[in-house]
Amino acid sequence: MPFLSFFSLLPLDLLARRITQAFSTIPDFTDWLVAAMLVLVYSAIALPIGFWSGFLKFDVQTGRPTIAGVLIGCLLSPGISEELFFRVLILPHPSENASGLMLWFWGCASLALFVVYHPLNALTFYPEGRSTFMNPVFLLLAAVLGVACSIAYLLIGSIWPAVVIHWLGVTVWLLLLGGYRRLYG
Numbered sequence: 001m002p003f004l005s006f007f008s009l010l011p012l013d014l015l016a017r018r019i020t021q022a023f024s025t026i027p028d029f030t031d032w033l034v035a036a037m038l039v040l041v042y043s044a045i046a047l048p049i050g051f052w053s054g055f056l057k058f059d060v061q062t063g064r065p066t067i068a069g070v071l072i073g074c075l076l077s078p079g080i081s082e083e084l085f086f087r088v089l090i091l092p093h094p095s096e097n098a099s100g101l102m103l104w105f106w107g108c109a110s111l112a113l114f115v116v117y118h119p120l121n122a123l124t125f126y127p128e129g130r131s132t133f134m135n136p137v138f139l140l141l142a143a144v145l146g147v148a149c150s151i152a153y154l155l156i157g158s159i160w161p162a163v164v165i166h167w168l169g170v171t172v173w174l175l176l177l178g179g180y181r182r183l184y185g
Helices: 012-024 029-053 064-089 100-124 127-133 136-156 159-176 179-184
Strands: none
Touching (some): 029 136, 029 159, 100 127, 127 179, 136 159, 159 179
16 A cells, blocks of 8 residues: 555645635734734743743843844744644635534644654754753643644634744744743754
């Protein structure tokens, strides 16, 4: 039996439609309020866990090139690239009217892949991040972030709120909460 990749299980026209809908759906004011609430809930969970465990610590990056690089770089990756893969391509778009069972199945599959991706990335393409990307606290915080991004995408149907939530979480961690020093010394 030949190996079937994940994407061979989904018709290309469905994937193209999901990408088109995700990028072209423009969030309204209420959608951005939902995203803001998800950021607040994520923060209320992640900050106490991160500080209590010692994973997060105040460490402000002040160099303009560093700040600019993080702000722009994190928008592209992980912001857009990871949201495209782990949310848009995997999760049913709201217009597909998927059943609750299917939403749970794909939501759990997406979240599992999102969490496992980080240590796999450290083992293959980014060995410098190994100690961080295999840290259980990091993986827990990544899982909570993945849940927030998935909820945003499933409720709104646009990639943009999920990208902003992901981008905001990573840039705050890198620029204010010790992430930059963890990853780059």
